[in-house]
Amino acid sequence: MRRLSGVTIDCAEPAVLAGFWSALLDRPVSAEHARPDWATVGSRFDPAPRLTFQRVPEPKRGKVRLHLDVEVDDIDEARARIEELGGRWTGERHDYPGEGVVLGMTDPEGHEFCVVQYF
Template sequence: MTLAWKLVVDSADASAIAEFWGAALEYEVEDPTALIDSLLAGGRLPAAAVRELPDGRKQFRGYSAVRHPEDPYDPTSGVGKGRRILFQDVPEPKSGKNRLHLDVHSDGRLEATVARLESLGATRVKEHDQGPIGHWWVMLDPEGNEFCVA
């Protein structure tokens, strides 16, 4: 039996950090607009629970997710059924080092990948060059979450 999973990341601004990671990983930012419209029309969701984005898409306030573009998803809800990261707003700020982080693989284009991620809002922290063992950068996403690029 194969277990399904998603990674959930606490955030300060789920919408903004989902946009960053969607662009960084070349994933799709999920669009639950059709589901939200249906729930609003049926009176099953208060308007205060919804955030409308500048492009007209709607999101559940405090939540946003990204999914791999080739994985299956529910067309009504926009929710991915494969590789997926859900960002959820929490009231407290990040404190301390992550206990879990993503490794982004650059396919031999380390500097180009690091530069692209910087252009999206990431920050270089520390370069590690272990010779034949590996060469990578520790970076921070716009909310200060550590990740590595190798």
């Protein structure tokens, strides 16, 4: 095993989600999976894992047992930016005194992720 090269996320609209995550993470959409039912943010050659979105016919049902954590400098600015891009706040917030703050968010298709601000 060398390293984690990426995460693949099932979705209805790969290009839409790739655009959301590209803007959020300031990473480019790549042509690494140049197929109409796939879209990719980043590359397998990047030091950070790439995100690949693959179209599936079935809708998301229930809570996924894996989510991404995105570190931010300002939790309130991050929430506003995510909502501007089409994501939403779940209403979940955890404050850890002396450590940081975590907000539960979703992307435009409802995939859960957290934004984390460490102190």
